[in-house]
Amino acid sequence: MNAVTTFLTRKAGGQRANWLDYLTYAYLLSGVLLILLPVAWLALNSLKSSSQLEKQDLSLLPTSFETVARATVSYPDGNQIFFIPDLPQWVLNWGDLSDDERAARDVSEFLSGFEGRDLYALRSHLGQVPSLVRDLIEAKNLPEWIVRYPSMSASARGEYDLDGVLTSLNTEDVRLLSEYLNLEPYEPARLALQVLVTAPDPVTGVETEFGISNFKATRDFTPARYVNNRNDDVVRLDTASITMRRTLDPSWENFTDPVIGRAFGVNVNFATCFTNSVLVTVIATVLTLLIxxxxxxxxxxxxxxxxxxFFIVILATLMVPPTITLVGVFKAVYATGLSGSIWGVIIPGAATPTGVFLLRQYMLSIPDELIEAARMDAASEWKVYWRIILPLALPAIAALAILSVIWRWNDLILPLVAIATTKEAYTIQLCLLEFRGEHLSQEHYRLAMTMVSLVPSTLVFVFLQKYITTGIANTGLK
Structure with missing residues (x-):
């Protein structure tokens, strides 16, 4: 901490800071912000929920609005829309719970405290209608084909007397069966979450709770409904008078679900991708250093x-864009049978002209007398290379190792060419592409996994950067 304080309080000269000191620290601050702000934005957005990202919420922190459940229940004379306040969070977030979390809840006990339209909405929302229909069939001795009726074709349904079954039941049982079969007038009830806000009542001026579907500060008025169900009218609220309650709600499942293979709509396991990237990076770096x-x-x-x-030819390859050699690399990988294997990613880039140039320039600074002395002591060429050259060139080798780790870890083009057809061999960068598809976008998972993919290369660079500066600074010195 003292070293940091000393560095930040340095001055060009004298006891007081001059204009050059202020200019220097302003430049350093702007550079730090330019680098850190995008990373901070990525980190904060990776903790936002899927719904918050889909709504393009521009808030800085991963927060969520306080919500209330709005139900829609059908009747012969039309739909009734009303609110069910004070529901527990596990009910509101039922669609996001895993199978184990749902099994741990006593839904039947919870529903026993409701009746009427509240019960109709909640039993449909909690997925209890199918099991209740099966209990009804067993209790009333109804035909078993009712369970298969929703999946039957129109011609197959004509062979069964559904109207006769419905006429033999009371009103409550008809509603239950109609909700299961999606028959009018009792269509399945729906439960949706709306933002809970408070605002002056347009009629009385008293602070009242309302439910709104979404909030846009650019609108002058926002449509809303009374949470206390005083009437079914839609009222217009002055947007400027609306008060909402936000709570800090980081979505840690954005990180855990892909790692344990529970990410919805994603056909790759990120833990496997992480392992593949580690193997590719380690093996490729060792081969790169050796060759x-x-x-x-x-x-x-x-x-x-x-x-x-020969050296000029190697340097000339640095001026060739990688996309020019892409077709040749693909044909070579395919011809050698490495397509679909991680070896197809490791071997083609084992030798790099940048690494040859960096190490060659550093080795030129090693005195030839040391090599001649070793040869006079009957050392083989391999022993000269292994016992003398490598230890003396360690700073440059360490710098190249760090650069190779960063190159291999972040490489996308070569894995896309070599292993795009084999998901079991995917590296991290290919896995990140899987979180965005034509029909499904999982941006919350992709942002979170991007943060995970940044950690190894960032740690390598932060803690070993002195080897990079030392190795490159000493390159070519005599």
């Missing part, structure tokens, strides 16, 4: 015909 250091040793310490031309 590049051998090539750099040969170019730096051996004299042979065409040495300069």
């Amino acid at each position: 590049n250091s051998m090539a750099a040793f040969a170019l730096a310490k051996y004299k042979f015909r065409g040495q300069v031309a």
